[in-house]
Amino acid sequence: MTLPLPKQLARESRTMYEFLEQNSLFVVLTIVLIIWAGLFFYLLRIDKRVAKLEDKS
Amino acid sequence: MIKWWKIVLFVWIGVFxxxxxxxxxxxxxxxxxxxxEVGDTRLIPVAMKIADHDLTEQEDGTFLVAGEDKYGDDAMFVLPEKPAGFSEAEGYLLDARYDKENHRVVAAEILGDYxxxxxxxxxxLGERAKIIFFHVPMSWMTVIAFLVSMxxxxxYLRKKNLIDDAKSAYAAGLGLLFCILATVTGSVWAQFNWGTFWNWDPRETSIFVLLLIYGAYFTLRSAxxxxxxxxxxxxxxSILAFVTVPFFIFIMPRILPGLHPGSADDVNAGPVVSSGGMDAGMRVILYSMLLGCIVLFGxxxxxxMRVFRITQKQEADDIAAAEAIS
Incomplete structure (x- = not known):
């Protein structure tokens, strides 16, 4: 099974916005990235709390 | 030591x-x-299975081949070129449109194998339909996290144990995180599907109100x-706030007409999941992602809670030490 990804990458576009409009799959990838960023932010907050604990002990 | 289920969770979410x-x-x-039918000439991806490995070259240099689509409907397909390895190929994924006059599927490009x-x-929707595996688990997790918070x-109200209060607060915090992620991902998707980041669709309005309600929860706590x-x-x-959740997530956006899939006037899907109209493969991935997110939430x-317990113990030790000195 080959994936249609490489051909989609090749579709012509001049700006980032146009690229996303023509290659909808990358809109989905952007969305996955946003979710990862959110979880990473949460991880940072837990890290901060643990660091505080370490300072005390 | 890393517990085995954490590896499973990582692989599970990654694979799905x-x-x-x-x-x-x-x-x-x-x-x-x-x-x-409506004269729209856009290209859409079509899966074509070759029925007869007999190519007919036409005057304009394209090739005619008999085949069937993925649902088993027969048609004549026009390929722009003779693909390499045609005699062994099972079929192709084409970027195509329908030629009404000649009753042929005209491919502009061969995207890949069948x-x-x-x-x-x-x-x-096209490729954008795939947002369902990420955005929808986020909004369901919002409901689950707020339910856990309640x-x-x-x-807490029954046992007066502060650990329950901490659990309630952290669940609400995670719920708020999931709610924000559902809102932001939905908004990015809306820009490309509806043409604007925000247009006060019933679904957008209701999640906005929900964000305000749970934002107020943390204002209350910090005050x-x-x-x-x-x-x-x-x-x-948190009890009062959760009473509004089913209304804002499940009822209001479904009884009002709107752009979001599952609105009252949605002819494509209806309430997306419950109608049973969703493709079986997509449903399996959606539920698997939801399960992965539930475990991640836990x-x-x-x-x-581990951090909270250690903090609590430290504070108790500090107090005991202070009392011992005095």
Missing amino acids: SALGIMTPIAGGLSDLAIFA PGWSFPYIPG WFGIK IEVDEKRARLSAVY WLMSIQ
Whole structure:
């Protein structure tokens, strides 16, 4: 099974916005990235709390 | 030592995300016909199985071949070129439109081999339909996290144990995180599907109100200094807040007409999941992602609670030490 990804990458576009409009799959990838960023932010907050604990002990 | 289920969780979410993203979308003749009927000449991906390995070259240099689409409907397909390895090929994934006059599927491009596994083409969504594997689990997790928050709120009111209050607060925090992620991902998707980041669709309005309600929960918590008083008030507030959740998530956006899939006037899907109209493969991935997110939620909760317990113990030790000195 080959994936249609490489051909989609090749579709012509001049700006980032146009690229996303023509290659909808990358809109989905952007969305996955946003979710990862959110979880990473949460991880940072837990890290901060643990660091505080370490300072005390 | 890393516990085995954490590795399983990582692989689980990774595999189902990859399946969700990489599975090609392929339509059939019925999808092509919808666009041909209204004179829309856009290209859509179509899976074609070769019925007869006999290519006929036409005057304009294209090739005619008999085949069937993924749903088993027969048609004549026009290929732009003779693909290498045609005699062994099972079929192709084409970017095509329907030629109404000659009753032929005209391919502009061959995207790849026949996909053994594909998602259906949804008119107006295309590849963007894949957001369902990420955005929808986020909004369901919002509901689950707020439900857990209410559950521990009730438990606190009955047992008056501050650990339950902490669980309630952390669940609400995670719920708010999921709610923000659902809103932001939905908004990015809306820009490309509806043409604007925000247009006060019933679904957008209701999630905005929900964000305000749970934002107020944390304002309330930070405004009260005394632990017991804060715990009691926020427990009561979390119960009151959750009462509104089913209304804003499940009812209001479904009884009002809107752009979001599942609105009252949605002819494509209706309430997306409950109608049973969703493709079986997509449903399996969606539920698997939801399960992965539930376990992830439990894990994040347990990390927060471990930190909380240590903090509490430290504070108790500090007090005991101070009393011993005096």
